Amino acid sequence: GQNIDQPTEMTATEGAIVQINCTYQTSGFNGLFWYQQHAGEAPTFLSYNVLDGLEEKGRFSSFLSRSKGYSYLLLKELQMKDSASYLCAVLDSNYQLIWGAGTKLIIKP
Amino acid sequence: DADVTQTPRNRITKTGKRIMLECSQTKGHDRMYWYRQDPGLGLQLIYYSFDVKDINKGEISDGYSVSRQAQAKFSLSLESAIPNQTALYFCATSGGLESDTQYFGPGTRLTVL
Numbered sequence: 001g002q003n004i005d006q007p008t009e010m011t012a013t014e015g016a017i018v019q020i021n022c023t024y025q026t027s028g029f030n031g032l033f034w035y036q037q038h039a040g041e042a043p044t045f046l047s048y049n050v051l052d053g054l055e056e057k058g059r060f061s062s063f064l065s066r067s068k069g070y071s072y073l074l075l076k077e078l079q080m081k082d083s084a085s086y087l088c089a090v091l092d093s094n095y096q097l098i099w100g101a102g103t104k105l106i107i108k109p
Numbered sequence: 110d111a112d113v114t115q116t117p118r119n120r121i122t123k124t125g126k127r128i129m130l131e132c133s134q135t136k137g138h139d140r141m142y143w144y145r146q147d148p149g150l151g152l153q154l155i156y157y158s159f160d161v162k163d164i165n166k167g168e169i170s171d172g173y174s175v176s177r178q179a180q181a182k183f184s185l186s187l188e189s190a191i192p193n194q195t196a197l198y199f200c201a202t203s204g205g206l207e208s209d210t211q212y213f214g215p216g217t218r219l220t221v222l
Binding site: 004008041091101 | 149152153154167197209210211212214215216218
C-alpha cells in the first residue's frame with residue numbers, strides 16, 4: 001500500500017525554527033510537494049522537490065532524500081501567521097498525488 | 110479574481126437529495142480534480158479529468174459522479190446524499206509549465222443531515 005507519515009501536531013515559538021518531517025512509501029516517485037493550509041481554507045503550494053537536496057525559498061526550505069523516503073520542511077523566523085497545517089504529498093508512478101494527513105503547527109508568542 | 114472558483118461555498122442538505130458542486134478555472138489548465146477532506150485525514154481523490162474527454166475515478170468515487178462540461182468547468186454530483194458525505198470538498202487544477210503542481214479552489218463545506 002501507499003503511505004505518507006507526518007506528525008499530527010507540533011508546537012513552536014514565534015521567532016524560532018521548526019522542522020516538519022515526512023516519510024513516504026509509494027508505488028514509484030515523481031516528486032514531493034509541501035502545501036500550507038490554514039483552517040477552513042484551501043491548500044496553497046509551498047514547494048516541490050524531485051531531486052535529493054535542499055530547496056530554499058525565503059523563510060521556508062524543503063529537503064528530500066529519495067533513498068530514505070524522507071523529506072522535511074524547515075520554517076525559520078516563525079511568525080504567528082505560520083500557524084496552519086502543512087501537507088506532504090508524493091506524486092506516484094501514475095502521476096497521482098498521495099497525501100499525508102497533515103501536521104498542525106501551533107505557534108506560541 | 111480567483112483563478113479557481115467553487116460554488117456554492119456552503120451547503121446544507123438532507124439525506125437523499127441530489128447535490129451538484131461546481132468548479133470553474135481561468136488558469137487554462139487541462140487537468141482538474143475533485144477531493145474531499147475530513148478532519149484528521151488526508152485529501153482523498155474522488156475523480157479527476159485530464160481533458161474534456163477523459164474522466165477517471167479516484168480512490169473514493171462511489172456515490173459521486175462528475176461532468177467536464179468544458180476545459181474550464183468540472184462539476185461534482187452527489188446523486189443521493191448521505192450523512193457520511195458531510196465534508197469539505199475541494200476542486201483543483203494543474204497544467205502548463207508546472208504541470209504537476211495542483212492549485213486549489215476555496216472549497217465547499219457540505220453538510221448532509
